[in-house]
Amino acid sequence: MKVGDHMASYEMDKKNLIKVGNEIITLKKLFEVIPVSVVLINRKGEHILDSKVLLDINNSEPHALVRHKVAELSKEDANIIERDFGLFDQNKTVPAHDLAINNKTYKVVVAPLRNDSGYAFAELAVLTDITENKNTEHRLAKLNEQLKQLASRDGLTQLLNWYSYNDICNKMIGLARRENTSFSVMFIDIDHFKKVNDTYGHAAGDTVLREVADCIVENCRKTDIIGRVGGEEIAVYLPQTDCHDAITLAEKIRIYIEKEKFDAEGTLINITVSIGISNDKPYYQTIADIKKDADAAMYMAKSNGRNRIEHL
Structure with a gap:
């Protein structure tokens, strides 16, 4: 029998006595009063000693877990313990990990108990309640996502703002160049918008403006990139779209908006849009390059009577 196997078999004899001044206490008694969540587990995955705090966490009676294997509660935790002893045998450090118990999260830190030969006959695990920290992390992550969303979106229309639209489109153009696929851009402007205001x-x-943006989103594909790039100007990047398909989609949007009734402070009014289109050309390297032509095509549509589509 290896040194330390007495502990592994949970035989509480005189070797388990600890002298503090004139008082003598047992290791078992120490575990009962220690004010943290601690468990001693042997190589078989059996509970040897549990602190009262740990028993409270598991809603267990005193000694209820002793000699019971961790695998009876969780196969996953049993595998972790098996991994721990494998690392101990290689003289490696066991990484801390999180453990969920009764809707709470605990950080588990373990250390080996070794005999004089260096053999790890048991492991001591300390559990720290980090539930509130995890909840705070979750709230912060959610808040950061909301802030990121706000930073990338136009507050009125919820479309991408100018900066985010340009950034995404430049990446899409780079992808199109690598994959040798076509793309087009629509530049949409509300006719006589100043008169509405x-x-x-x-x-x-x-x-x-918000309702027009909704109409555009409703008629575009999920893969299209839509952004508010000016006061009443909305741009749409159309991946894998040639000139013919871009004009078809633009005409669909133009007709849809023309037939719609828009609420202007309780008065229903008609709105039209002018749309400029430009499709992929060899010298387009950024969204700024293609925007110039799409923008020029849009102003051509306005010059030619509005409520129409032009292409460059």
Whole structure:
């Protein structure tokens, strides 16, 4: 029998006595009063000693877990213990890990108990309640995601803002170049939008702009990149789309908006849009390159009577 196997078999004899001044206590008694969650486990995965705090965590009676294997509660935890002893035998450090118990999260730190020969006959695990820390991390992660969303979106239309739209489109153009696929861009501008603001007020103008943006989103594909790039200007990047398909989609959007009734402070009004289109050309390297032509095509549509589509 190896030195230390007495502990592994949970034989509480005189070797388990600890002298503190004139008082003598047992290791068992020490575990009962220690104010932290601690468990001593042998190589078979059996509980040898448990602190009262640990028993409270598991809603267990005193000694209820002693001599019971961890595998009876969790096969996954049993595998972790088996891994721990494998690392101990290689003189490696066991990484801390998180453990969920009764809707709470605990950080588990373990250390080997070795005999004089260096053989790890048991492991001591200390559990620290980090539930609140984890909840805080989750709240912060959620808040960061919300802030990221706000930073990348236009507050009125919820479309991508100018910066995010440009950034994503430049990456998409790079991808199109690598994969040798086509792309197009639509530049959409609301006709006589200033008149809407002057007649019905800026609140009504905001409502109309938001509803027009919704119409565009509703008619575009999920793969299309849509951004508000100016006051009443909305740009749409169309991946894997040639000139013919881009014009078809633009016409669909133009007709849809023309037939829609928009609420301007309680008054239903008609709105039209002018759309400029430009599709992939060899010298387009960034969204700024293609935007120039799409923008010029849009102004051509306005010059030619509005509520129409032009292509460059």
